[in-house]
Amino acid sequence: MSEYDVVVIGAGNGGLTAACSLAQRGMKTLLLERHNIPGGCATSFCRGRFEFEVALHQLSGLGTADKPGPLRFVLDNLGVLDRVEWVVMENLYRVLIPGQLDITLKADREAVITTLQEKFPDESDRIKDFFDLVYKFCLEFFSMSRDPNANPETYPTYFQYALKTTQEILDQFFVNPLLKMAVSVYWGYVGVPPAQLSFSDIAILLFAYIELKPFHIKGGSQALSNAILEKYYEADGEARFNCGVSKILVEDGRVTGVVTEAGDTIKTDYVVSNASTLSVYTELIDPEHVPDSQLKILGGSTIGPSALTLFIGLDCEPAQVGIDETTNFLGTTTDTNKVFSSTKKVDIEDEYVLLTCYNISDPDSSPPGTSQVVIVDLKYGEPWLEIPPHQYYDKKYELANKLLDRIEKLFPGFREHIEEIEVATPITHMRFLGTPGGAIYGFDQYAKDSNMFVSPRSPIKGLFFAGAWAGMGGFQPTLSSGVAAARAVLRDRKKKAEVRE
Amino acid sequence: MKAEVKESIAGYNEISRELEICRKYGIDYTAQKGKWKTAVERLHPKRLQLRVARIIKETDSTSTLRLVADSGYLPPFQAGQYINVFVEIDGVRTARPYSISSPPNQIAYYDITIRRVPDGFVSSYLLDRVKVGDTLESTGPAGNFFYNPLNHGKDLVFLAGGSGITPFMSMIREVTDRLLDRKIHLLYGCRSKQEAIFHEELRERAANYTNFTYDLVISDENVGDGALTGLLDADLIRNQIGDVSGKTFYLCGPQEMYSFCIPELRKLGVPERRIRQEVFGSPSKVHLDPAWPKEIAPDAVFTAKLSSGQKITARAVEPLLIALEKAGIAVENSCRSGECSMCRVKLLNGKVFQTSSAKIRQSDRQAGYIHSCAAYPISDIEIML
Numbered sequence: 007m008s009e010y011d012v013v014v015i016g017a018g019n020g021g022l023t024a025a026c027s028l029a030q031r032g033m034k035t036l037l038l039e040r041h042n043i044p045g046g047c048a049t050s051f052c053r054g055r056f057e058f059e060v061a062l063h064q065l066s067g068l069g070t071a072d073k074p075g076p077l078r079f080v081l082d083n084l085g086v087l088d089r090v091e092w093v094v095m096e097n098l099y100r101v102l103i104p105g106q107l108d109i110t111l112k113a114d115r116e117a118v119i120t121t122l123q124e125k126f127p128d129e130s131d132r133i134k135d136f137f138d139l140v141y142k143f144c145l146e147f148f149s150m151s152r153d154p155n156a157n158p159e160t161y162p163t164y165f166q167y168a169l170k171t172t173q174e175i176l177d178q179f180f181v182n183p184l185l186k187m188a189v190s191v192y193w194g195y196v197g198v199p200p201a202q203l204s205f206s207d208i209a210i211l212l213f214a215y216i217e218l219k220p221f222h223i224k225g226g227s228q229a230l231s232n233a234i235l236e237k238y239y240e241a242d243g244e245a246r247f248n249c250g251v252s253k254i255l256v257e258d259g260r261v262t263g264v265v266t267e268a269g270d271t272i273k274t275d276y277v278v279s280n281a282s283t284l285s286v287y288t289e290l291i292d293p294e295h296v297p298d299s300q301l302k303i304l305g306g307s308t309i310g311p312s313a314l315t316l317f318i319g320l321d322c323e324p325a326q327v328g329i330d331e332t333t334n335f336l337g338t339t340t341d342t343n344k345v346f347s348s349t350k351k352v353d354i355e356d357e358y359v360l361l362t363c364y365n366i367s368d369p370d371s372s373p374p375g376t377s378q379v380v381i382v383d384l385k386y387g388e389p390w391l392e393i394p395p396h397q398y399y400d401k402k403y404e405l406a407n408k409l410l411d412r413i414e415k416l417f418p419g420f421r422e423h424i425e426e427i428e429v430a431t432p433i434t435h436m437r438f439l440g441t442p443g444g445a446i447y448g449f450d451q452y453a454k455d456s457n458m459f460v461s462p463r464s465p466i467k468g469l470f471f472a473g474a475w476a477g478m479g480g481f482q483p484t485l486s487s488g489v490a491a492a493r494a495v496l497r498d499r500k501k502k503a504e505v506r507e
Numbered sequence: 508m509k510a511e512v513k514e515s516i517a518g519y520n521e522i523s524r525e526l527e528i529c530r531k532y533g534i535d536y537t538a539q540k541g542k543w544k545t546a547v548e549r550l551h552p553k554r555l556q557l558r559v560a561r562i563i564k565e566t567d568s569t570s571t572l573r574l575v576a577d578s579g580y581l582p583p584f585q586a587g588q589y590i591n592v593f594v595e596i597d598g599v600r601t602a603r604p605y606s607i608s609s610p611p612n613q614i615a616y617y618d619i620t621i622r623r624v625p626d627g628f629v630s631s632y633l634l635d636r637v638k639v640g641d642t643l644e645s646t647g648p649a650g651n652f653f654y655n656p657l658n659h660g661k662d663l664v665f666l667a668g669g670s671g672i673t674p675f676m677s678m679i680r681e682v683t684d685r686l687l688d689r690k691i692h693l694l695y696g697c698r699s700k701q702e703a704i705f706h707e708e709l710r711e712r713a714a715n716y717t718n719f720t721y722d723l724v725i726s727d728e729n730v731g732d733g734a735l736t737g738l739l740d741a742d743l744i745r746n747q748i749g750d751v752s753g754k755t756f757y758l759c760g761p762q763e764m765y766s767f768c769i770p771e772l773r774k775l776g777v778p779e780r781r782i783r784q785e786v787f788g789s790p791s792k793v794h795l796d797p798a799w800p801k802e803i804a805p806d807a808v809f810t811a812k813l814s815s816g817q818k819i820t821a822r823a824v825e826p827l828l829i830a831l832e833k834a835g836i837a838v839e840n841s842c843r844s845g846e847c848s849m850c851r852v853k854l855l856n857g858k859v860f861q862t863s864s865a866k867i868r869q870s871d872r873q874a875g876y877i878h879s880c881a882a883y884p885i886s887d888i889e890i891m892l
Binding site: 042043050051052053055057156157158164165166167168169170225226228229232233236247248284287288289293301302303304305306307308321387390391395396398399403406407410421423424425426427429433436437441442443444453454458459460 | 508512513515516517518519522523525526529530533534535536537539540541542543546547549550551582583585611614651655656657658778779780839846848849850851866867868869870871873874876
């Protein structure tokens with residue numbers, strides 16, 4: 007029977023950085039991945055002459071050498087920062103509601119304010135005030151997170167606003183619903199509408215993208231996944247692909263090993279799971295070892311959205327169909343509650359659609375004279391279970407067709423230039439990610455589900471989590487979560503060693 | 508942050524109470540065990556256990572195996588897709604992808620139609636040794652060669668060569684059986700009428716359905732036997748189908764057919780997006796590929812060293828995947844044509860020849876990953892599985 011210091015389950019963002027970080031600190035580490043390739047969401051696939059990015063749209067938190075963001079330190083410590091080529095985006099996004107709103111915001115505080123003021127002159131002062139609040143809030147938040155004696159007197163803005171809903175603040179500052187929409191569309195990156203999204207989340211998103219700019223990666227997120235795995239191998243880490251885990255072994259409340267789907271038993275004192283907390287507690291660990299209290303905690307959270315995603319290769323330059331921005335949020339209404347309720351249905355109604363055309367920022371995203379376009383429509387997985395299997399393909403194309411109708415109106419000629427198109431439904435995401443509901447951000451990310459209220463720590467000794475299900479979704483949070491999990495394992499080992507002495 | 512400090516964040520206590528209530532009336536996720544996995548597996552099972560229910564002789568060299576599911580349930584597929592059938596022959600576990608020739612509307616069985624490949628390891632086994640009642644294991648349906656209603660239009664031209672008729676058979680049967688609003692014109696290239704698989708059925712369907720036209724094209728002019736003769740070149744295609752605009756062309760057949768027909772279609776002004784081609788196994792004579800390194804003789808044999816330390820022999824003209832299988836090393840695989848990347852391995856040292864059909868991700872290419880089904884050793888190599 008083989009034995010490792012740590013077994014990492016899943017080679018998604020969090021699993022990769024956890025494994026890499028552990029191996030680099032001398033841990034004998036085994037990384038197990040059920041799929042044939044590392045990355046989880048952070049991957050790509052080929053169709054015809056195109057290679058499609060699966061998940062990364064705008065990477066947050068990286069920043070530049072002169073103005074580094076927190077993710078830069080994480081990746082630099084792992085040694086992967088220079089192993090991939092970064093592509094900076096100058097703009098945040100374009101928001102478009104036909105006949106009502108069309109505005110493009112630059113990733114620059116002054117420019118954002120000026121552009122919004124020109125469009126909404128009546129609310130000029132309040133636009134400035136809103137961004138003053140966003141900045142003040144974030145700066146307080148960042149110094150506070152390093153301050154062991156945080157208190158409401160030193161950080162009044164944080165203590166007053168952190169848990170307010172985004173909608174409350176939007177309503178407090180602005181009148182025009184179009185303006186409210188223009189500053190809050192990033193809620194789509196969390197999957198929680200303004201009425202429920204904490205102000206903290208939207209403020210940090212805005213601040214991070216404006217100050218540190220959004221990034222992409224040459225060769226897509228697969229290049230980063232490959233680079234982290236490469237560093238892992240260089241640190242003598244071992245990995246097995248096409249190797250799912252069927253069981254985490256627990257004795258007396260402590261992890262003792264894992265069993266692979268092929269039936270191999272591997273001994274270990276530590277498991278870092280990049281697989282969801284849901285799968286771990288309800289499927290991978292025998293029920294007698296899972297405390298009821300832990301199931302109760304899980305029961306308080308709901309599975310977050312998946313997506314209907316269209317991966318499209320056009321046989322023309324983006325400009326030929328009128329696409330001139332990388333990131334486009336396309337809406338039909340400013341009623342975000344209506345928008346959000348659409349995500350819970352199979353059919354296309356009023357949801358926002360994100361259209362990303364990578365070529366605008368990186369002309370190498372597809373062969374010369376072509377474009378890579380990815381269209382994302384957040385959709386919950388649950389309603390898809392109702393579709394009989396033999397109607398699945400018809401339904402999938404019917405919905406994709408409806409989305410294309412909407413796109414065609416905004417970008418005339420789009421449909422005629424489609425050379426490749428692949429449709430991924432929530433079921434497709436379930437298949438390749440293995441997450442409950444095909445969820446792409448883990449549990450719904452309401453304030454009550456954040457680490458402020460729910461501890462990511464497991465009652466089972468030796469079990470740690472990395473990835474969206476034990477924290478926040480998205481690239482920056484999941485990449486960072488693995489390193490944090492690795493640190494927690496090392497701390498625990500040290501403590502155990504001290505106790506022994 | 509200490510709990511009592513957290514409580515002074517405005518709204519903290521309200522959200523704590525909300526959380527308490529959510530947990531009190533929470534979801535019992537243990538009751539949902541297996542829910543999502545089941546949903547995926549009814550569409551995309553990793554493996555199917557199939558029983559041979561009937562064997563139908565199609566031509567002298569071709570038979571159809573009619574396969575039913577032991578479980579009684581077969582997942583849906585898109586006409587044109589294949590299943591990869593696993594076999595163990597004399598101790599060697601290998602697999603071959605076969606297009607499903609029955610239509611998706613036939614949910615009781617999958618037909619796979621197998622033509623004997625001269626000296627074919629797997630085709631001979633399936634044709635000569637498999638009997639009614641035998642069980643075969645396969646992947647779920649897979650592949651990217653199918654009709655996509657989003658961008659293929661309604662006017663389709665199929666260019667089939669030899670056993671390349673099989674995915675088209677599924678598409679033709681579906682469109683005619685279901686009376687779908689699509690037009691199909693099939694140009695089927697064969698060496699002789701005797702070799703044309705499904706010839707009678709195709710003729711019948713063409714006679715009964717106005718939206719399906721069938722032309723058999725015999726390459727050998729001496730055995731034309733009333734059919735069209737010649738190659739599927741620009742002139743023949745233009746004569747048979749007329750104006751190419753708005754039509755989508757599908758190709759399935761041997762490698763040589765693609766190298767010949769695609770330039771002919773370009774000559775006719777068919778845009779790239781209107782040409783769809785099926786990947787179709789590994790080339791039978793890879794050393795005849797124009798890009799093949801001349802200095803490597805077709806009978807060259809090399810050593811492949813695995814990260815476990817094990818060494819195996821690997822012939823230059825044989826896909827690395829097959830060398831691994833012959834050595835008893837299991838590597839996951841599906842398309843066996845370079846496309847799906849299931850058999851991806853890392854090349855640590857040495858050189859391989861990769862066919863142009865191998866679709867390798869850009870960052871994989873840079874990091875030295877290869878698809879072992881479409882990689883041919885041209886030196887001693889070292890690989891990591």
